[in-house]
Amino acid sequence: MTGLTLKDFSVARGPCDVLRDITLSVGQGECLGLLGPNGAGKTTLMRAALGLMPHRGVSSLSSLPPKERATIVAWLPQTREIAWPVSVETLIALGRLPHLAPGASPAPQDKAAIDAAITRMGLESFRKRIATHLSGGEQARVLIARALAQETPILMVDEPAAGLDPAHQISLMQTLSAQARNGDTVIASMHDLGLAARFCTRLVVLWHGGIAADGPPQQVLTPELLAKVFRIRAHVTHHADGPIVQPVGVI
Template identity: 45%
Template sequence: MAAWTIEGAQARHNGARRGKALVLDDVSLSVAPGEVLGVVGPNGAGKTSLLRAGLGLMPLEAGQALLGGRPLARLNPVDRARLVGYLPQERRLAWNLRAVDVAALGAPDLPPGEALAVARERLARVGISELVDRGVLDMSGGERARVLLARLLATRAPLLVADEPVAGLDPDAQLLTLDLLRAEAAGGAAVVVTLHDLGLAARCCDRVVVLNRGRVAADGAPMEALSPAVLEAVFKLDGALIDTPAGVVVAARRTLSLSASPLGEGLSHPAYRVPGTYPPIGIAVVAEAGAAPGSGVA
Protein backbone atom coordinates (compact mmCIF):
# COMPACT_ATOMS: atom_id res chain seq x y z
CA MET A 1 0.00 0.00 0.00
CA ALA A 2 1.24 3.49 -0.87
CA ALA A 3 2.18 5.69 2.07
CA TRP A 4 0.85 8.80 0.28
CA THR A 5 -1.35 9.04 -2.76
CA ILE A 6 -2.61 12.10 -4.61
CA GLU A 7 -5.35 11.46 -7.14
CA GLY A 8 -6.42 13.95 -9.80
CA ALA A 9 -5.43 17.02 -7.78
CA GLN A 10 -6.75 20.31 -9.10
CA ALA A 11 -6.10 23.55 -7.24
CA ARG A 12 -5.70 27.29 -7.56
CA HIS A 13 -3.76 29.67 -5.36
CA ASN A 14 -5.48 30.36 -2.04
CA GLY A 15 -8.15 32.99 -2.55
CA ALA A 16 -8.04 32.80 -6.35
CA ARG A 17 -11.42 32.93 -8.08
CA ARG A 18 -12.61 30.31 -10.52
CA GLY A 19 -11.42 31.24 -13.96
CA LYS A 20 -7.93 31.99 -12.68
CA ALA A 21 -5.20 29.66 -13.89
CA LEU A 22 -4.87 26.33 -12.11
CA VAL A 23 -1.63 25.75 -10.23
CA LEU A 24 -2.36 22.01 -10.21
CA ASP A 25 -4.24 20.42 -13.09
CA ASP A 26 -5.16 16.74 -12.71
CA VAL A 27 -1.95 15.77 -10.89
CA SER A 28 -1.60 12.25 -9.53
CA LEU A 29 1.31 10.55 -7.78
CA SER A 30 2.07 8.01 -5.09
CA VAL A 31 5.05 7.08 -2.96
CA ALA A 32 5.64 3.74 -1.29
CA PRO A 33 7.33 2.93 2.03
CA GLY A 34 11.09 2.70 1.52
CA GLU A 35 11.02 4.92 -1.58
CA VAL A 36 12.58 8.34 -2.17
CA LEU A 37 10.47 10.32 -4.63
CA GLY A 38 11.90 13.50 -6.12
CA VAL A 39 9.62 16.23 -7.45
CA VAL A 40 11.32 18.61 -9.87
CA GLY A 41 10.28 21.29 -12.32
CA PRO A 42 10.91 24.90 -13.33
CA ASN A 43 10.08 27.77 -11.00
CA GLY A 44 6.31 28.08 -10.76
CA ALA A 45 5.67 24.53 -11.97
CA GLY A 46 3.55 23.71 -8.91
CA LYS A 47 5.97 21.74 -6.72
CA THR A 48 5.24 23.49 -3.43
CA SER A 49 1.53 23.71 -4.26
CA LEU A 50 1.47 19.95 -4.83
CA LEU A 51 3.01 19.23 -1.44
CA ARG A 52 0.74 21.69 0.36
CA ALA A 53 -2.41 20.46 -1.36
CA GLY A 54 -1.47 16.84 -0.77
CA LEU A 55 -1.02 17.56 2.96
CA GLY A 56 -4.28 19.45 3.37
CA LEU A 57 -2.57 22.85 3.70
CA MET A 58 -4.12 24.16 0.48
CA PRO A 59 -7.68 23.47 -0.71
CA LEU A 60 -8.32 21.11 -3.61
CA GLU A 61 -11.03 21.93 -6.14
CA ALA A 62 -10.98 18.32 -7.32
CA GLY A 63 -9.21 15.11 -6.47
CA GLN A 64 -8.10 13.77 -3.12
CA ALA A 65 -5.10 12.83 -1.02
CA LEU A 66 -4.73 9.63 0.97
CA LEU A 67 -2.35 8.73 3.79
CA GLY A 68 -1.83 5.01 4.18
CA GLY A 69 -4.93 4.44 2.08
CA ARG A 70 -7.13 6.67 4.24
CA PRO A 71 -8.58 9.93 2.89
CA LEU A 72 -6.64 12.83 4.36
CA ALA A 73 -9.84 14.82 4.87
CA ARG A 74 -11.10 12.21 7.34
CA LEU A 75 -8.01 12.25 9.54
CA ASN A 76 -7.88 14.45 12.62
CA PRO A 77 -4.87 16.75 13.15
CA VAL A 78 -3.30 14.43 15.72
CA ASP A 79 -3.32 11.48 13.32
CA ARG A 80 -1.97 13.63 10.50
CA ALA A 81 0.90 14.80 12.70
CA ARG A 82 1.69 11.20 13.62
CA LEU A 83 1.72 10.04 10.00
CA VAL A 84 3.57 12.94 8.33
CA GLY A 85 6.71 14.94 8.98
CA TYR A 86 6.80 18.13 6.88
CA LEU A 87 9.73 20.44 6.24
CA PRO A 88 8.43 23.56 4.46
CA GLN A 89 10.49 25.72 2.15
CA GLU A 90 10.18 28.72 4.48
CA ARG A 91 12.89 28.67 7.18
CA ARG A 92 12.15 31.83 9.15
CA LEU A 93 11.75 31.37 12.89
CA ALA A 94 10.12 33.93 15.17
CA TRP A 95 11.72 33.08 18.52
CA ASN A 96 15.33 32.57 19.52
CA LEU A 97 14.80 29.10 20.97
CA ARG A 98 17.70 26.75 21.54
CA ALA A 99 18.40 24.38 18.68
CA VAL A 100 17.58 21.39 20.87
CA ASP A 101 14.19 22.85 21.79
CA VAL A 102 13.31 23.50 18.14
CA ALA A 103 14.31 19.97 17.15
CA ALA A 104 12.31 18.55 20.06
CA LEU A 105 9.16 20.12 18.59
CA GLY A 106 9.27 17.27 16.09
CA ALA A 107 8.50 14.77 18.86
CA PRO A 108 5.42 16.13 20.68
CA ASP A 109 4.23 12.56 21.33
CA LEU A 110 7.12 11.90 23.71
CA PRO A 111 7.61 13.05 27.32
CA PRO A 112 9.78 16.20 27.44
CA GLY A 113 12.92 14.40 28.57
CA GLU A 114 12.66 11.77 25.85
CA ALA A 115 11.87 14.39 23.21
CA LEU A 116 15.02 16.31 24.14
CA ALA A 117 17.08 13.11 23.95
CA VAL A 118 15.72 12.39 20.47
CA ALA A 119 16.41 15.99 19.48
CA ARG A 120 20.04 15.81 20.62
CA GLU A 121 20.57 12.58 18.69
CA ARG A 122 19.05 14.06 15.51
CA LEU A 123 21.15 17.22 15.86
CA ALA A 124 24.22 14.99 16.07
CA ARG A 125 23.11 13.21 12.90
CA VAL A 126 22.91 16.47 10.97
CA GLY A 127 26.37 17.44 12.21
CA ILE A 128 25.69 20.28 14.65
CA SER A 129 25.83 18.64 18.07
CA GLU A 130 28.04 21.52 19.24
CA LEU A 131 25.16 23.95 18.60
CA VAL A 132 22.46 22.25 20.67
CA ASP A 133 22.24 25.11 23.18
CA ARG A 134 22.65 27.99 20.73
CA GLY A 135 19.66 30.16 19.84
CA VAL A 136 18.45 29.55 16.30
CA LEU A 137 18.36 33.28 15.53
CA ASP A 138 22.07 33.43 16.35
CA MET A 139 22.88 30.90 13.63
CA SER A 140 23.64 31.15 9.94
CA GLY A 141 20.93 30.21 7.47
CA GLY A 142 22.62 26.90 6.74
CA GLU A 143 22.85 26.04 10.43
CA ARG A 144 19.16 26.84 10.91
CA ALA A 145 18.36 24.60 7.95
CA ARG A 146 20.12 21.72 9.71
CA VAL A 147 18.15 22.37 12.91
CA LEU A 148 14.90 22.18 10.94
CA LEU A 149 16.07 18.99 9.26
CA ALA A 150 16.74 17.55 12.72
CA ARG A 151 13.20 18.52 13.72
CA LEU A 152 11.86 16.66 10.66
CA LEU A 153 13.89 13.56 11.52
CA ALA A 154 12.68 13.74 15.12
CA THR A 155 9.10 13.14 13.98
CA ARG A 156 9.91 9.48 13.20
CA ALA A 157 6.90 9.64 10.86
CA PRO A 158 6.26 7.00 8.18
CA LEU A 159 6.03 9.79 5.57
CA LEU A 160 8.63 12.56 5.38
CA VAL A 161 7.96 15.48 3.01
CA ALA A 162 10.73 18.05 2.47
CA ASP A 163 10.32 21.13 0.27
CA GLU A 164 13.70 22.19 -1.16
CA PRO A 165 15.68 20.97 1.88
CA VAL A 166 19.07 21.60 0.23
CA ALA A 167 18.42 25.16 -0.97
CA GLY A 168 21.22 27.49 0.14
CA LEU A 169 23.35 24.73 1.66
CA ASP A 170 27.01 24.08 0.89
CA PRO A 171 27.80 20.96 -1.19
CA ASP A 172 28.66 18.73 1.76
CA ALA A 173 25.50 19.74 3.62
CA GLN A 174 23.39 19.08 0.52
CA LEU A 175 24.73 15.56 0.17
CA LEU A 176 24.45 14.92 3.92
CA THR A 177 20.81 16.04 3.89
CA LEU A 178 19.90 13.69 1.08
CA ASP A 179 21.94 10.85 2.59
CA LEU A 180 19.99 11.23 5.84
CA LEU A 181 16.67 11.18 3.99
CA ARG A 182 17.76 8.10 2.07
CA ALA A 183 18.65 6.47 5.40
CA GLU A 184 15.11 7.15 6.62
CA ALA A 185 13.76 5.46 3.49
CA ALA A 186 16.08 2.50 4.09
CA GLY A 187 14.44 2.23 7.50
CA GLY A 188 10.99 2.00 5.92
CA ALA A 189 9.82 5.60 5.63
CA ALA A 190 8.41 7.06 2.43
CA VAL A 191 10.30 10.22 1.48
CA VAL A 192 9.20 12.99 -0.88
CA VAL A 193 11.59 15.82 -1.66
CA THR A 194 11.42 18.76 -4.07
CA LEU A 195 14.69 19.76 -5.71
CA HIS A 196 15.98 22.23 -8.28
CA ASP A 197 19.28 20.42 -8.80
CA LEU A 198 18.48 17.78 -11.39
CA GLY A 199 21.79 16.03 -10.83
CA LEU A 200 21.05 15.54 -7.14
CA ALA A 201 17.54 14.34 -7.99
CA ALA A 202 18.95 11.77 -10.41
CA ARG A 203 21.61 10.69 -7.93
CA CYS A 204 19.56 10.44 -4.76
CA CYS A 205 15.97 9.61 -5.76
CA ASP A 206 14.51 6.23 -6.67
CA ARG A 207 11.85 7.90 -8.79
CA VAL A 208 11.38 11.38 -10.20
CA VAL A 209 8.17 13.26 -11.02
CA VAL A 210 8.61 16.23 -13.34
CA LEU A 211 6.02 19.00 -13.07
CA ASN A 212 5.49 21.65 -15.71
CA ARG A 213 2.78 24.31 -15.56
CA GLY A 214 0.80 22.39 -12.99
CA ARG A 215 0.82 19.07 -14.83
CA VAL A 216 2.91 15.91 -14.63
CA ALA A 217 5.30 15.93 -17.57
CA ALA A 218 7.15 12.74 -16.63
CA ASP A 219 7.13 10.11 -13.87
CA GLY A 220 9.63 7.28 -13.64
CA ALA A 221 13.18 6.24 -12.88
CA PRO A 222 15.60 9.20 -13.07
CA MET A 223 17.12 8.21 -16.41
CA GLU A 224 13.62 7.97 -17.89
CA ALA A 225 11.98 10.97 -16.25
CA LEU A 226 14.96 13.22 -16.99
CA SER A 227 15.50 12.09 -20.55
CA PRO A 228 17.01 14.48 -23.12
CA ALA A 229 13.52 15.07 -24.51
CA VAL A 230 12.19 16.10 -21.08
CA LEU A 231 15.22 18.29 -20.39
CA GLU A 232 14.56 20.17 -23.62
CA ALA A 233 10.76 20.38 -23.43
CA VAL A 234 10.46 21.28 -19.74
CA PHE A 235 13.76 22.87 -18.71
CA LYS A 236 14.90 24.34 -22.06
CA LEU A 237 18.19 22.44 -21.79
CA ASP A 238 20.11 20.56 -24.46
CA GLY A 239 21.86 17.74 -22.64
CA ALA A 240 21.58 14.43 -20.84
CA LEU A 241 22.26 12.56 -17.62
CA ILE A 242 25.83 11.33 -17.38
CA ASP A 243 27.04 8.69 -14.94
CA THR A 244 30.37 9.63 -13.35
CA PRO A 245 32.47 7.95 -10.63
CA ALA A 246 31.03 10.49 -8.17
CA GLY A 247 27.44 9.91 -9.26
CA VAL A 248 25.00 11.08 -11.92
CA VAL A 249 25.18 14.66 -13.18
CA VAL A 250 23.31 16.55 -15.87
CA ALA A 251 25.56 17.98 -18.57
CA ALA A 252 23.59 20.53 -20.56
CA ARG A 253 23.53 23.88 -22.26
CA ARG A 254 20.68 26.36 -22.43
CA THR A 255 18.63 26.27 -25.60
CA LEU A 256 17.68 29.95 -25.24
CA SER A 257 20.09 32.85 -25.67
CA LEU A 258 20.26 35.50 -22.95
CA SER A 259 18.34 37.97 -25.07
CA ALA A 260 15.63 35.40 -25.86
CA SER A 261 15.16 34.28 -22.26
CA PRO A 262 12.47 35.96 -20.12
CA LEU A 263 15.17 36.40 -17.48
CA GLY A 264 17.49 38.01 -19.99
CA GLU A 265 15.39 40.92 -21.20
CA GLY A 266 17.64 43.91 -21.67
CA LEU A 267 20.76 41.75 -21.85
CA SER A 268 21.30 42.06 -25.60
CA HIS A 269 24.30 44.40 -25.16
CA PRO A 270 27.54 42.75 -26.42
CA ALA A 271 29.01 43.02 -22.93
CA TYR A 272 26.64 40.26 -21.84
CA ARG A 273 27.61 37.88 -24.65
CA VAL A 274 30.52 36.35 -22.78
CA PRO A 275 31.05 32.60 -22.98
CA GLY A 276 31.14 30.91 -19.61
CA THR A 277 29.78 28.12 -17.48
CA TYR A 278 27.71 28.51 -14.35
CA PRO A 279 27.41 25.02 -12.85
CA PRO A 280 25.40 24.42 -9.65
CA ILE A 281 26.18 21.20 -7.79
CA GLY A 282 25.39 18.19 -9.92
CA ILE A 283 24.38 20.05 -13.08
CA ALA A 284 26.62 21.70 -15.62
CA VAL A 285 24.78 24.39 -17.57
CA VAL A 286 26.76 25.94 -20.39
CA ALA A 287 25.59 29.46 -21.12
CA GLU A 288 27.11 29.92 -24.57
CA ALA A 289 25.13 28.08 -27.24
CA GLY A 290 28.28 27.00 -29.05
CA ALA A 291 29.93 25.32 -26.06
CA ALA A 292 30.03 21.55 -25.85
CA PRO A 293 27.71 19.78 -23.38
CA GLY A 294 29.60 18.62 -20.31
CA SER A 295 32.43 21.10 -20.65
CA GLY A 296 31.74 22.39 -17.16
CA VAL A 297 30.61 19.26 -15.33
CA ALA A 298 30.75 19.80 -11.58
Protein backbone atom coordinates in the same frame (compact mmCIF):
# COMPACT_ATOMS: atom_id res chain seq x y z
CA MET B 1 -0.88 1.66 4.80
CA THR B 2 1.55 4.55 4.72
CA GLY B 3 2.94 6.44 1.77
CA LEU B 4 1.02 9.02 -0.18
CA THR B 5 -1.81 8.44 -2.64
CA LEU B 6 -3.33 11.19 -4.75
CA LYS B 7 -6.28 10.50 -7.03
CA ASP B 8 -7.80 12.97 -9.52
CA PHE B 9 -6.14 15.64 -7.45
CA SER B 10 -6.66 19.25 -8.58
CA VAL B 11 -5.75 22.54 -6.94
CA ALA B 12 -7.17 25.89 -8.01
CA ARG B 13 -5.64 29.30 -7.39
CA GLY B 14 -8.26 31.86 -8.28
CA PRO B 15 -10.14 30.88 -11.43
CA CYS B 16 -7.49 28.60 -12.97
CA ASP B 17 -6.22 25.19 -11.91
CA VAL B 18 -2.56 25.11 -10.90
CA LEU B 19 -2.67 21.32 -10.82
CA ARG B 20 -5.16 19.21 -12.77
CA ASP B 21 -6.22 15.61 -12.20
CA ILE B 22 -2.95 14.39 -10.72
CA THR B 23 -2.90 10.73 -9.83
CA LEU B 24 0.21 9.65 -8.00
CA SER B 25 1.13 6.95 -5.55
CA VAL B 26 4.36 7.07 -3.53
CA GLY B 27 5.15 3.98 -1.53
CA GLN B 28 7.40 3.04 1.35
CA GLY B 29 11.11 3.06 0.63
CA GLU B 30 10.85 5.63 -2.12
CA CYS B 31 12.85 8.84 -2.18
CA LEU B 32 10.86 10.92 -4.62
CA GLY B 33 12.32 14.05 -6.16
CA LEU B 34 9.65 16.52 -7.24
CA LEU B 35 11.01 18.55 -10.15
CA GLY B 36 9.69 21.32 -12.33
CA PRO B 37 10.43 24.89 -13.33
CA ASN B 38 9.44 27.81 -11.06
CA GLY B 39 5.68 27.99 -10.71
CA ALA B 40 5.11 24.41 -11.86
CA GLY B 41 3.22 23.66 -8.64
CA LYS B 42 5.72 21.66 -6.59
CA THR B 43 5.01 23.50 -3.31
CA THR B 44 1.30 23.66 -4.11
CA LEU B 45 1.18 19.90 -4.66
CA MET B 46 2.80 19.17 -1.31
CA ARG B 47 0.82 21.76 0.70
CA ALA B 48 -2.49 20.69 -0.79
CA ALA B 49 -1.67 17.00 -0.34
CA LEU B 50 -1.05 17.77 3.34
CA GLY B 51 -4.40 19.52 3.58
CA LEU B 52 -2.89 22.97 4.16
CA MET B 53 -4.79 24.40 1.18
CA PRO B 54 -8.11 23.55 -0.45
CA HIS B 55 -8.14 20.96 -3.24
CA ARG B 56 -10.44 18.67 -5.19
CA GLY B 57 -9.96 14.93 -5.46
CA VAL B 58 -8.45 12.51 -2.98
CA SER B 59 -5.30 12.80 -0.87
CA SER B 60 -4.56 10.04 1.61
CA LEU B 61 -3.00 12.62 3.96
CA SER B 62 -5.41 15.55 3.85
CA SER B 63 -8.32 13.27 4.76
CA LEU B 64 -6.69 12.44 8.11
CA PRO B 65 -7.48 14.40 11.29
CA PRO B 66 -4.68 17.02 11.72
CA LYS B 67 -3.37 15.53 14.99
CA GLU B 68 -3.06 12.05 13.52
CA ARG B 69 -1.59 13.39 10.28
CA ALA B 70 1.16 15.11 12.26
CA THR B 71 2.38 11.72 13.51
CA ILE B 72 2.43 10.33 9.96
CA VAL B 73 3.98 13.12 7.93
CA ALA B 74 6.54 15.79 8.78
CA TRP B 75 6.57 18.91 6.59
CA LEU B 76 9.47 21.28 6.11
CA PRO B 77 8.26 24.48 4.40
CA GLN B 78 10.44 26.38 2.01
CA THR B 79 10.43 29.56 4.12
CA ARG B 80 12.79 28.84 6.97
CA GLU B 81 11.15 30.59 9.85
CA ILE B 82 12.52 30.74 13.39
CA ALA B 83 10.49 33.39 15.20
CA TRP B 84 12.19 33.46 18.61
CA PRO B 85 15.79 33.22 19.84
CA VAL B 86 15.35 29.73 21.28
CA SER B 87 18.17 27.21 21.61
CA VAL B 88 18.82 24.71 18.82
CA GLU B 89 17.80 21.88 21.14
CA THR B 90 14.49 23.57 22.03
CA LEU B 91 13.72 24.16 18.37
CA ILE B 92 14.40 20.56 17.37
CA ALA B 93 12.30 19.39 20.33
CA LEU B 94 9.29 21.09 18.70
CA GLY B 95 9.26 18.12 16.33
CA ARG B 96 8.05 16.01 19.24
CA LEU B 97 4.94 18.14 19.93
CA PRO B 98 2.60 15.93 17.85
CA HIS B 99 3.66 12.92 19.93
CA LEU B 100 3.09 14.49 23.35
CA ALA B 101 -0.17 13.93 25.22
CA PRO B 102 -1.73 17.14 26.57
CA GLY B 103 0.25 18.35 29.58
CA ALA B 104 2.84 15.56 29.32
CA SER B 105 6.53 16.38 29.41
CA PRO B 106 8.97 14.76 26.98
CA ALA B 107 9.53 11.03 27.65
CA PRO B 108 12.84 9.16 27.14
CA GLN B 109 11.86 8.16 23.58
CA ASP B 110 11.27 11.85 22.77
CA LYS B 111 14.73 12.75 24.05
CA ALA B 112 16.19 9.85 22.05
CA ALA B 113 14.48 11.10 18.88
CA ILE B 114 15.83 14.61 19.46
CA ASP B 115 19.35 13.29 20.06
CA ALA B 116 19.19 11.09 16.96
CA ALA B 117 18.07 14.02 14.81
CA ILE B 118 20.85 16.22 16.20
CA THR B 119 23.43 13.53 15.43
CA ARG B 120 22.06 12.89 11.94
CA MET B 121 22.35 16.56 10.99
CA GLY B 122 25.77 16.92 12.65
CA LEU B 123 24.55 19.58 15.09
CA GLU B 124 26.09 18.28 18.34
CA SER B 125 28.24 21.37 18.80
CA PHE B 126 25.25 23.67 18.15
CA ARG B 127 22.93 22.14 20.77
CA LYS B 128 22.99 25.07 23.20
CA ARG B 129 23.46 27.82 20.60
CA ILE B 130 20.66 30.29 19.90
CA ALA B 131 19.03 29.20 16.64
CA THR B 132 18.43 32.72 15.32
CA HIS B 133 22.14 33.56 15.72
CA LEU B 134 23.20 30.80 13.29
CA SER B 135 23.87 31.30 9.59
CA GLY B 136 21.14 30.61 7.04
CA GLY B 137 22.53 27.22 6.07
CA GLU B 138 22.96 26.19 9.71
CA GLN B 139 19.39 27.25 10.45
CA ALA B 140 18.23 25.13 7.51
CA ARG B 141 19.99 22.10 9.00
CA VAL B 142 18.40 22.76 12.40
CA LEU B 143 14.95 22.92 10.80
CA ILE B 144 15.57 19.67 8.91
CA ALA B 145 16.58 18.09 12.23
CA ARG B 146 13.23 19.29 13.65
CA ALA B 147 11.41 17.44 10.86
CA LEU B 148 13.53 14.31 11.42
CA ALA B 149 12.81 14.44 15.17
CA GLN B 150 9.13 14.17 14.36
CA GLU B 151 9.95 10.52 13.37
CA THR B 152 7.14 10.17 10.88
CA PRO B 153 6.93 7.46 8.19
CA ILE B 154 6.57 10.21 5.57
CA LEU B 155 8.89 13.17 5.22
CA MET B 156 7.88 16.00 2.89
CA VAL B 157 10.48 18.68 2.34
CA ASP B 158 10.37 21.77 0.15
CA GLU B 159 13.74 22.57 -1.40
CA PRO B 160 15.72 21.17 1.53
CA ALA B 161 19.10 21.64 -0.15
CA ALA B 162 18.68 25.35 -0.91
CA GLY B 163 21.24 27.45 0.94
CA LEU B 164 23.45 24.55 2.05
CA ASP B 165 27.13 24.27 1.18
CA PRO B 166 28.11 21.36 -1.16
CA ALA B 167 29.19 19.03 1.64
CA HIS B 168 25.98 19.58 3.58
CA GLN B 169 23.88 19.25 0.42
CA ILE B 170 25.38 15.83 -0.19
CA SER B 171 25.11 14.68 3.42
CA LEU B 172 21.50 15.93 3.57
CA MET B 173 20.61 13.93 0.46
CA GLN B 174 22.39 10.90 1.93
CA THR B 175 20.30 11.33 5.10
CA LEU B 176 17.08 11.54 3.08
CA SER B 177 17.90 8.50 0.96
CA ALA B 178 18.88 6.58 4.10
CA GLN B 179 15.44 7.43 5.54
CA ALA B 180 13.88 5.95 2.42
CA ARG B 181 16.09 2.84 2.55
CA ASN B 182 14.85 2.30 6.12
CA GLY B 183 11.31 2.04 4.75
CA ASP B 184 10.14 5.62 5.08
CA THR B 185 8.69 7.69 2.28
CA VAL B 186 10.59 10.85 1.33
CA ILE B 187 9.15 13.49 -0.99
CA ALA B 188 11.47 16.40 -1.74
CA SER B 189 10.97 19.25 -4.17
CA MET B 190 14.29 20.16 -5.77
CA HIS B 191 15.88 22.44 -8.33
CA ASP B 192 19.30 20.83 -8.39
CA LEU B 193 18.91 18.19 -11.12
CA GLY B 194 22.32 16.72 -10.34
CA LEU B 195 21.47 16.02 -6.69
CA ALA B 196 18.03 14.73 -7.64
CA ALA B 197 19.47 12.37 -10.23
CA ARG B 198 22.07 10.94 -7.87
CA PHE B 199 20.09 10.51 -4.66
CA CYS B 200 16.41 10.05 -5.53
CA THR B 201 14.99 6.66 -6.41
CA ARG B 202 12.22 8.21 -8.46
CA LEU B 203 11.63 11.58 -10.11
CA VAL B 204 8.31 13.23 -10.89
CA VAL B 205 8.40 16.25 -13.19
CA LEU B 206 5.52 18.71 -12.92
CA TRP B 207 4.74 20.83 -15.95
CA HIS B 208 1.68 22.81 -17.04
CA GLY B 209 -0.45 21.47 -14.22
CA GLY B 210 0.24 17.82 -14.88
CA ILE B 211 2.95 15.16 -14.59
CA ALA B 212 5.34 15.40 -17.55
CA ALA B 213 7.45 12.43 -16.52
CA ASP B 214 7.57 9.88 -13.71
CA GLY B 215 10.18 7.17 -13.23
CA PRO B 216 13.75 6.38 -12.23
CA PRO B 217 16.17 9.31 -12.75
CA GLN B 218 17.95 7.94 -15.82
CA GLN B 219 14.63 7.38 -17.60
CA VAL B 220 13.20 10.78 -16.66
CA LEU B 221 16.14 13.09 -17.27
CA THR B 222 16.41 12.71 -21.04
CA PRO B 223 17.71 15.52 -23.26
CA GLU B 224 14.22 15.79 -24.81
CA LEU B 225 12.48 16.27 -21.44
CA LEU B 226 15.08 18.74 -20.18
CA ALA B 227 14.65 20.75 -23.38
CA LYS B 228 10.86 20.61 -23.33
CA VAL B 229 10.22 21.30 -19.62
CA PHE B 230 13.26 23.17 -18.35
CA ARG B 231 14.40 24.78 -21.63
CA ILE B 232 18.00 23.71 -21.01
CA ARG B 233 20.70 21.60 -22.59
CA ALA B 234 22.42 19.27 -20.16
CA HIS B 235 25.31 16.88 -20.12
CA VAL B 236 24.00 13.51 -18.85
CA THR B 237 26.39 10.63 -18.16
CA HIS B 238 26.53 7.58 -15.95
CA HIS B 239 29.22 7.22 -13.37
CA ALA B 240 30.05 4.75 -10.62
CA ASP B 241 28.42 7.18 -8.12
CA GLY B 242 25.21 7.30 -10.17
CA PRO B 243 23.87 9.47 -12.95
CA ILE B 244 25.55 12.85 -13.48
CA VAL B 245 23.44 15.69 -14.84
CA GLN B 246 25.14 18.96 -15.55
CA PRO B 247 23.12 21.72 -17.23
CA VAL B 248 25.33 23.47 -19.78
CA GLY B 249 23.13 25.97 -21.57
CA VAL B 250 19.73 27.54 -22.07
CA ILE B 251 17.69 26.82 -25.15
